[in-house]
Amino acid sequence: MTLAPAYGAESPIAELLEPEDLLPIAERRLVGNYRQASFVLERGKGCELWDTEGRRYLDFCAGVAVCSLGHAHPRLVAAIAEQAARLMHVSNYFYNAENARLADELCKKSGMDRAFFCNSGAEANEAMLKLARRFFFTRGEPDRYRVIAFDNAFHGRTLGAVALTGTPKYREGFGPPLAGVTHVPYGDLDAVKAAMGPDVAAIFVEPVQGEGGVIPPPKGFLPGLRSLCDAHGALLCLDEVQTGIGRTGTFLGSEHDGVEGDAIALAKGLGGGFPIGALLIKERLNSALTPGTHGSTFGGNPLASRAARTVLAVLDEEKLMEGAVTKGQRLAEGLAALAKEHPALCVGQRGRGLLQGLTLAQGVDTRAVLGRARAHGLLLTVAGATTLRYTPPLVVSEAEIDEAIAITGRVLAEMKP
Ligand SMILES: Cc1ncc(COP(=O)(O)O)c(C=O)c1O
Structure with missing residues (x-):
C-alpha cells in the first residue's frame, strides 16, 4: 500500500517525491553522519508509526526519548x-x-x-x-x-x-x-x-x-x-x-x-x-x-x-509520570524475565521508569538484534555498545509494552545459535 504524500498535489515538486523515490533520494541527498534504517517514516499516531510502504511500527524509540505524548497527540x-x-x-x-x-x-x-x-x-x-x-x-x-x-x-x-x-x-x-x-x-x-x-x-x-x-x-x-x-x-x-x-x-x-x-x-x-x-x-x-x-x-x-x-x-x-512508574515497572519486569530466559544472550535489565535497557552479552551482535526488532515492527535504539534502549512515549499502553516485550522475545529466540 502506498500513501499519498502529505503535501498538496499542487506542489511543483510533488511528482519528484513519490514514496518509492524517497529512500534513494534520502540516501543520496542527506549527509551520511547517521546510520539510518532503510525505510522512510511518514505518519504516526500514539505509539505507532507507519512508513511510506504502509508498514506499521511500534515506536519504543520515540524520537530518542523525545515524543513524550506520542505522535499526533490532539x-x-x-x-x-x-x-x-x-x-x-x-x-x-x-x-x-x-x-x-x-x-x-x-x-x-x-x-x-x-x-x-x-x-x-x-x-x-x-x-x-x-x-x-x-x-x-x-x-x-x-x-x-x-x-x-x-x-x-x-x-x-x-x-x-x-x-x-x-x-x-x-x-x-x-x-x-x-x-x-x-x-x-x-x-x-x-x-x-x-x-x-x-x-x-x-x-x-x-x-x-x-x-x-x-x-x-x-x-x-x-x-x-x-x-x-x-x-x-x-x-x-x-x-x-x-x-x-x-x-x-x-x-x-x-x-x-x-x-x-x-x-x-x-x-x-x-x-x-x-x-x-x-x-x-x-x-x-x-x-x-x-x-x-x-x-x-x-x-x-x-x-x-x-x-x-x-x-x-x-x-x-493524563498522570503520565505516575504512568511512567507503573508502566516502567511492567517494562522492567518483562525485560528482566527475558534476560533470565536467554542467559546466553542477555546480561540483564536496568533503568528507571520508561528509560529502560536490556544489556546483551559480549559477542552478541547488538545491531543485528536491533535490525531484527525493526523487521518485526519494533523500533528501539542502542545505548552504549551492548544495550538495547526502550524509551516509549509516556502515553504507551500496557498492551503496547507487552507487545514490545513479546517482539523482543521473538527476536532473542531467533538469535539463538
Ligand atoms: C543526556 C543528554 N544530554 C544531551 C544530549 C544532546 O541533546 P541534543 O541531541 O538535543 O543536542 C543528549 C542526547 O541524546 C542526551 O541524552
Missing part, C-alpha cells in the same frame, strides 16, 4: 496549530507571553528560579558550561574553569558538549578539545574526590546515563556529588536532557536521589517533538550571564514555548 497538534496562527517567533529582543508562562511553570515544577531557552540538549549543556565558567569569572576567579564529567557520559555534539562527553571517539578528528575537563568513572565518588580542587567550577552529571548504556547511579552517588560541590563551592550541573520531563517517573530524574542541582539542562521530552531546550538556574547564578554574554535567536519562541507548555499540562492531566 492537544499538542491543536496547540501548535493555534499558536502558529497567532504568533510564531519574535526574537529575544522582546518578551513573549508563552515563554514567560513556560519559564514560570518550569521553575515551579523544578524548584529552580530562572530559565534560559534554546533549541536542543547540546545547546542547553553548552549554556550550562558557559554559565558555570562565567559565574566564577564574574566572582573574580577567572582561573576556576575546570569541570569534572564522567566516562561514558553523553552531553551533545557541539564542541563544548563533546568536550564534556566521556567517549573519546566523539571528539576524535575535531581538533584540540576544549581545555579544562577531567573525566572520571561514573559512580566512583572516590575518583571524584581525588579530582576535586579549588579550580573546579562544576560537576556535570546525568542522573541516569542514557546514551552511555542506560546506567542508573549507585545509591548515594548523586548526594555524594552534591556534598562535594557544597564543600568546595562548585556547581552541580545536572544534565536532565534525557531523564527530565517525567521520563523516569518523576519530573526530574535527580528526584529519585533527592538531589537538587544548581543548574539543570532540559530538552528532548520538553517539546514532545517540537525542538526546545532549556537551562534552569538558581537565582544566585543569574548575575553570570549579563546581556550580551549568551543568547539564541530561536530560543524560547512562542511556538516552541506553547508546545512545551502543552506537554507540561498533558503530563499532569
